[in-house]
Amino acid sequence: MSKQTPRKQSTRKPSAAQQATSQQAAAKQAAAKQADAQQATGRKAPGTDSGAGSAEAGGGRVPAPATAPAPETAGSPAKELSRRRLLGTVGAAGAAGLVVGGAGGAAGVSATRDDAPEALTTVGSTRVPFRPAGGGHQAGITTPLQAKGHLVAFDLAPGTDRKAAAALLRRWSRTAEELMAGRAPDADTGVALDAGPSSLTVTFGFGHSFFGRTGLTKRRPIELDPLPDFSADALDPARSNGDLWIQIGADDALVAFHALRALQKDAAGRARLRWQMNGFHRTPGATARPMTTRNLMGQIDGTNNPKPSDRDFDERIFVGRDADQAWMRGGSYVVVRRIRMLLDDWEKRSRHDQEKVIGRRKDNGAPLTGGSESTPMRLDANRPDGLPVIPANAHARIAAPESNQGAAMLRRPFSYHDGFREDGAPDAGLLFVCWQADPLRAFTQVQRKLDRGDALSPFLRHEASGLFAVPPAAEPDGYVGQPLLEG
Numbered sequence: 001m002s003k004q005t006p007r008k009q010s011t012r013k014p015s016a017a018q019q020a021t022s023q024q025a026a027a028k029q030a031a032a033k034q035a036d037a038q039q040a041t042g043r044k045a046p047g048t049d050s051g052a053g054s055a056e057a058g059g060g061r062v063p064a065p066a067t068a069p070a071p072e073t074a075g076s077p078a079k080e081l082s083r084r085r086l087l088g089t090v091g092a093a094g095a096a097g098l099v100v101g102g103a104g105g106a107a108g109v110s111a112t113r114d115d116a117p118e119a120l121t122t123v124g125s126t127r128v129p130f131r132p133a134g135g136g137h138q139a140g141i142t143t144p145l146q147a148k149g150h151l152v153a154f155d156l157a158p159g160t161d162r163k164a165a166a167a168l169l170r171r172w173s174r175t176a177e178e179l180m181a182g183r184a185p186d187a188d189t190g191v192a193l194d195a196g197p198s199s200l201t202v203t204f205g206f207g208h209s210f211f212g213r214t215g216l217t218k219r220r221p222i223e224l225d226p227l228p229d230f231s232a233d234a235l236d237p238a239r240s241n242g243d244l245w246i247q248i249g250a251d252d253a254l255v256a257f258h259a260l261r262a263l264q265k266d267a268a269g270r271a272r273l274r275w276q277m278n279g280f281h282r283t284p285g286a287t288a289r290p291m292t293t294r295n296l297m298g299q300i301d302g303t304n305n306p307k308p309s310d311r312d313f314d315e316r317i318f319v320g321r322d323a324d325q326a327w328m329r330g331g332s333y334v335v336v337r338r339i340r341m342l343l344d345d346w347e348k349r350s351r352h353d354q355e356k357v358i359g360r361r362k363d364n365g366a367p368l369t370g371g372s373e374s375t376p377m378r379l380d381a382n383r384p385d386g387l388p389v390i391p392a393n394a395h396a397r398i399a400a401p402e403s404n405q406g407a408a409m410l411r412r413p414f415s416y417h418d419g420f421r422e423d424g425a426p427d428a429g430l431l432f433v434c435w436q437a438d439p440l441r442a443f444t445q446v447q448r449k450l451d452r453g454d455a456l457s458p459f460l461r462h463e464a465s466g467l468f469a470v471p472p473a474a475e476p477d478g479y480v481g482q483p484l485l486e487g
């Protein structure tokens with residue numbers, strides 16, 4: 001036999017790609033060891049809640065596990081699964097990625113792995129009934145503000161009569177009820193297949209023009225007469241008014257879009273989209289405690305809102321039993337305004353100047369006369385020089401019920417950002433939504449006064465507007481607006 005010559009060991013250096021692969025592997029091993037060490041000592045991964053878990057403002061936090069997982073044998077399948085989970089996610093309350101140290105340097109770890117799903121939290125599982133027990137108002141009026149919203153208006157298609165409009169409202173009501181319960185409607189798109197109802201609300205209203213198109217002019221309420229023109233208006237008719245109006249709100253963007261898409265599909269052949277506006281709001285659980293929202297100017301917005309616990313809340317917000325149009329009793333009227341904020345101009349002002357424009361402190365919403373956010377404004381308080389502490393043209397002073405013969409409306413807005421304009425300024429602001437029993441005595445009265453000398457007006461542009469009659473919730477086995485369309 002011939003003798004084999006020993007093979008020489010290769011002295012060729014590994015390629016750059018091989019070195020990178022080796023470094024990544026070393027980083028993953030180091031991360032796994034770090035995660036195992038944390039698990040063995042009972043320490044949590046960064047970004048998880050340190051307590052037993054709390055539900056705030058709708059439940060934004062995920063409760064911590066009741067018991068720690070049992071120790072696992074090194075190299076076991078369970079051990080490898082634990083490593084993959086720790087490397088693949090930082091938990092529901094964590095950041096977008098977890099940076100870990102390793103032999104090859106820091107490695108950013110994805111937080112989108114699908115082998116470690118988080119449990120459905122109260123944010124996702126909260127359900128708002130489409131038909132309130134014992135009847136009452138439609139959802140989306142006194143419902144706490146959701147994180148995502150869509151405002152949509154439709155015009156009836158040519159040839160759509162009263163009977164066809166009734167069929168559309170019946171279909172819309174059925175779809176809304178299914179979606180708000182967290183169930184998939186017929187021919188579902190599957191967009192929100194994995195989500196809970198996420199506080200979804202769908203609210204329907206009728207515009208002034210709806211009644212003429214359906215032969216119901218005699219049943220149109222006088223409160224639905226068109227709003228007057230205001231000097232600050234620069235309204236786009238194509239984005240204003242409409243035959244039918246829908247407000248969609250949810251604490252999950254996919255759930256909100258799913259509802260929007262389902263209702264749009266239901267309208268095919270009977271109604272055409274006139275305009276759509278998309279808004280957002282702070283996510284439940286994003287603040288350490290429940291608090292009034294802030295708008296894009298950074299101001300706390302909605303401090304002086306009427307509260308359901310107020311003695312005269314229903315009288316101010318909902319149509320009474322003595323209304324001329326019986327089908328609107330228990331309903332409400334909504335004014336919708338797209339208000340662009342001139343943020344570049346606003347942000348050049350000092351905080352002191354901004355607070356004088358509003359009449360409240362920016363940090364906590366307290367009136368300039370002192371106290372906390374809930375402290376009543378002292379409109380008669382003067383400075384040593386005799387001038388009012390809250391300036392005469394401050395927005396909070398002019399809009400206050402005390403300055404408007406008690407007129408009040410329930411403000412329930414969304415913020416919006418639609419990119420940037422040609423001059424580089426943000427196309428952003430407020431989708432102003434307010435509810436009242438009588439728009440003439442509430443919104444119109446207050447807006448007329450603001451129109452005459454509000455210090456905030458130079459920083460705002462009113463670009464779209466609409467007024468809609470929102471009837472009460474559907475009766476059992478009925479649909480929204482049935483007393484109007486079949487009465």
